[in-house]
Structure formats: C-alpha cells, structure tokens
Amino acid sequence: MKRIRKKSTKKPISLNKARYVSSxxxxxxxxxxxxxxxxxxPSTKRMNSVTLQEMLEQYKMVYVKPNIGMFGNGVIRIELTGEEAERSYSYQSGVTIKRFKTFNDMYVSLLKVTRKRRYLVQKGIxxxxxxxxxxxxxxxxxxxxxxxxxxxxxxxxxxxxxxxxxxxxxxxxxxxxxxxxxxxxxxxxxxxxxxxxxxxxxxxxxxxxxxxxxxxxxxxxxxxxxxxxxxxxxxxxxxxxxxxxxxxxxxxxxxxxxxxxxxxxx
Missing domain, CATH: 3.30.470.20 (ATP-grasp fold, B domain)
Structure with missing residues (x-):
C-alpha cells in the first residue's frame, strides 16, 4: 500500500521578488x-537575566533590542558603573533614564518595558x-x-x-x-x-x-x-x-x- 505524502504547506520562496527577513x-x-x-x-546573544548580567560584567555597556523590530524602536542602552559596593545600573529607553542600585531591581524594571517580546543583548560600541x-x-x-x-x-x-x-x-x-x-x-x-x-x-x-x-x-x-x-x-x-x-x-x-x-x- 502506497504511503500518501502530505503536501507541504510552506510557500515556495520567490526568487524574483525581494525577500524580507525579520529575525x-x-x-x-x-x-x-x-x-x-x-x-x-559585536557579541550578540538572546537576552535573559544570565546573558544580560554576564555581558554587563564583561563590557559595562550593552544594548538590548527586540529580535524583530524597525526604526530603532524598542532599543535600550544599559550601563554598569562603579566598583563592588558602589555599583549602579542604569538604562535608557527613548529619552527616559532610570537608575538602580542592584541588577535585580534593574532587570525587573526592564522586563516591564520589554514585556514578553524576544530581545537580544549586544556588546555596546x-x-x-x-x-x-x-x-x-x-x-x-x-x-x-x-x-x-x-x-x-x-x-x-x-x-x-x-x-x-x-x-x-x-x-x-x-x-x-x-x-x-x-x-x-x-x-x-x-x-x-x-x-x-x-x-x-x-x-x-x-x-x-x-x-x-x-x-x-x-x-x-x-x-x-x-x-x-x-x-x-x-x-x-x-x-x-x-x-x-x-x-x-x-x-x-x-x-x-x-x-x-x-x-x-x-
């Protein structure tokens, strides 16, 4: 008995028209x-609390950006300054700058901005x-x-x-x-x-x-x-x-x- 192959639901890529890639x-x-x-x-990873903290420790300044987005919308600059007990964290979204004494406080606030969207963290230049x-x-x-x-x-x-x-x-x-x-x-x-x-x-x-x-x-x-x-x-x-x-x-x-x-x- 012959096995019936299901037709692919994926549309073939048109090579005549310009293709858009969002990711x-x-x-x-x-x-x-x-x-x-x-x-x-520059080093670029999917953002979570671990990757963000590690990259901040290494580079002191990073950018986080939505995996899918245009015109710079949603891009956030995050900085780590100071040494040990005097460390401080800050991020700028749009024209607003917020400052925090701990990474956890900063990250909780950041998640309210990024919500459930997938974000990347990139070494800041x-x-x-x-x-x-x-x-x-x-x-x-x-x-x-x-x-x-x-x-x-x-x-x-x-x-x-x-x-x-x-x-x-x-x-x-x-x-x-x-x-x-x-x-x-x-x-x-x-x-x-x-x-x-x-x-x-x-x-x-x-x-x-x-x-x-x-x-x-x-x-x-x-x-x-x-x-x-x-x-x-x-x-x-x-x-x-x-x-x-x-x-x-x-x-x-x-x-x-x-x-x-x-x-x-x-």
Missing part, C-alpha cells in the same frame, strides 16, 4: 558564519561623534539587474542629542560620510576607508543571501569606534532607499531607485 539573531548568525566577517560582529552627537553609517547593498551585488550608497546617521539610536525615523539627522569622517581621517585616507566599507557590505550581502535565498537588498548598520574599527550592528533586508535622496550627489539615489525597480521593490 535579527538569524541575520547575525548568517554574518558570523563567514570567518572574515566574524571580527566585525562607543560610537564616534559629530558635533558631540553619536553617529553610525548605513551601507546600502543591492543586486544589480545582472544579479551581481553592488554597494550603491553609504550615508551617515547622527543621533538626536537626547536619544541613543541614530535612525532617521527616530529623530536622527542624515549626513554624508565625508562630512562625518573629515574629523577623523585625512582626505587621502577617507577614500580608501570608504572602499573597504563597500567591500564589506558586499561580503555581508553574500552571507545573508547564502542563508536566505531571495534577498535582493540589504542595509548594513555600521558603528565606528575610536580606532575606526567598523562593527556590524545590524542588517536590514528592507532598508529605506529614500534616505539617500538627502545626499547632494543625486546619482546615488537614482541608481538605488533603478536597481530597486528592477527587482520589484519600488
């Missing part, structure tokens, strides 16, 4: 699977600043009409003075990379540095696409520390292309839009 931990693992990229990924405000970079990488990966734009995002996130949709300001790096690198070195970021962006795109077939575009959020070491904070598979309209060089957005139209995003 931040999944995308992080995809990037970490590539040895050459691993050094650029002390970002470079522009006029006193922290900034990071968004690296846009797309598939060309010939289905090759290309870094089509890089733009800087400067955080609102009262906030911890740099996202434009959360009060951040957009600036050119040249403007932001002028203070840290001479002109001759800036070009080579940006080229390295472009190459890294393509490597990240290939890593994501290997695990998640059908991804056509990514936005890589890159932090720079005081040594100009780039850190891959997050990968977005549905990045906002319109922020690049703010750049003076209008050819950048024109190309981004042309590629996005080719794979059906716009």
């Amino acid at each position: 931040k931990i999944g995308k992080t693992k995809a990037v970490e699977s590539v040895e050459s990229l691993r050094k650029y990924v 002390h970002l470079l600043t522009y006029k006193g405000n922290r900034f990071d970079l968004r690296v846009m990488v797309q598939q060309t009409p010939a289905r090759k990966w290309e870094t089509t734009g890089i733009i800087g995002r400067v955080a609102h003075p009262a906030k911890i996130v740099t996202n434009f949709h959360n009060g951040g300001t957009l600036k050119s990379v040249d403007t932001l790096l002028k203070k840290y690198l001479p002109r001759a070195e800036r070009t080579g540095y940006v080229n390295q970021l472009q190459v890294m962006g393509i490597q990240v795109a290939k890593a994501i696409n290997t695990r998640y077939r059908g991804v056509k575009e990514i936005g890589v959020d890159v932090a720079l520390d005081k040594d100009l070491q780039p850190w891959i904070l997050e990968v977005n598979t549905s990045p906002d292309p319109y922020i690049f309209r703010r750049l003076k060089d209008k050819r950048i957005f024109a190309k981004i839009r042309r590629y996005a139209k080719a794979y059906g995003r716009l």
Whole structure:
C-alpha cells in the first residue's frame, strides 16, 4: 500500500521578488558564519537575566533590542558603573533614564518595558561623534539587474542629542560620510576607508543571501569606534532607499531607485 505524502504547506520562496527577513539573531548568525566577517560582529546573544548580567560584567555597556523590530524602536542602552559596593545600573529607553542600585531591581524594571517580546543583548560600541552627537553609517547593498551585488550608497546617521539610536525615523539627522569622517581621517585616507566599507557590505550581502535565498537588498548598520574599527550592528533586508535622496550627489539615489525597480521593490 502506497504511503500518501502530505503536501507541504510552506510557500515556495520567490526568487524574483525581494525577500524580507525579520529575525535579527538569524541575520547575525548568517554574518558570523563567514570567518572574515566574524571580527566585525559585536557579541550578540538572546537576552535573559544570565546573558544580560554576564555581558554587563564583561563590557559595562550593552544594548538590548527586540529580535524583530524597525526604526530603532524598542532599543535600550544599559550601563554598569562603579566598583563592588558602589555599583549602579542604569538604562535608557527613548529619552527616559532610570537608575538602580542592584541588577535585580534593574532587570525587573526592564522586563516591564520589554514585556514578553524576544530581545537580544549586544556588546555596546562607543560610537564616534559629530558635533558631540553619536553617529553610525548605513551601507546600502543591492543586486544589480545582472544579479551581481553592488554597494550603491553609504550615508551617515547622527543621533538626536537626547536619544541613543541614530535612525532617521527616530529623530536622527542624515549626513554624508565625508562630512562625518573629515574629523577623523585625512582626505587621502577617507577614500580608501570608504572602499573597504563597500567591500564589506558586499561580503555581508553574500552571507545573508547564502542563508536566505531571495534577498535582493540589504542595509548594513555600521558603528565606528575610536580606532575606526567598523562593527556590524545590524542588517536590514528592507532598508529605506529614500534616505539617500538627502545626499547632494543625486546619482546615488537614482541608481538605488533603478536597481530597486528592477527587482520589484519600488
């Protein structure tokens, strides 16, 4: 008697349309699977009381973020300061800062903010600043009409003075990379540095696409520390292309839009 196979209820992945991947931990693992990229990924774990306390002890400052979320919503910065009996804990959510004398008190309060959502805890990177405000970079990488990966734009995002996130949709300001790096690198070195970021962006795109077939575009959020070491904070598979309209060089957005139209995003 023949066994009747049940038909799969999973929808096949369309390789003609851009695929969206929501899980931040999944995308992080995809990037970490590539040895050459691993050094650029800050330690990231699923958050619970144990992982949060361990990482605070090690790094003194961490960020916790929802595993699924956009525009920097829900991101919280947590710090441990002081030694032994004089230790104190604090976290900032939005523009609100709360302080505590014990980890347990802080964690109980934190759970009221995160509720039952799944959160990640990530090593905190002390970002470079522009006029006193922290900034990071968004690296846009797309598939060309010939289905090759290309870094089509890089733009800087400067955080609102009262906030911890740099996202434009959360009060951040957009600036050119040249403007932001002028203070840290001479002109001759800036070009080579940006080229390295472009190459890294393509490597990240290939890593994501290997695990998640059908991804056509990514936005890589890159932090720079005081040594100009780039850190891959997050990968977005549905990045906002319109922020690049703010750049003076209008050819950048024109190309981004042309590629996005080719794979059906716009």
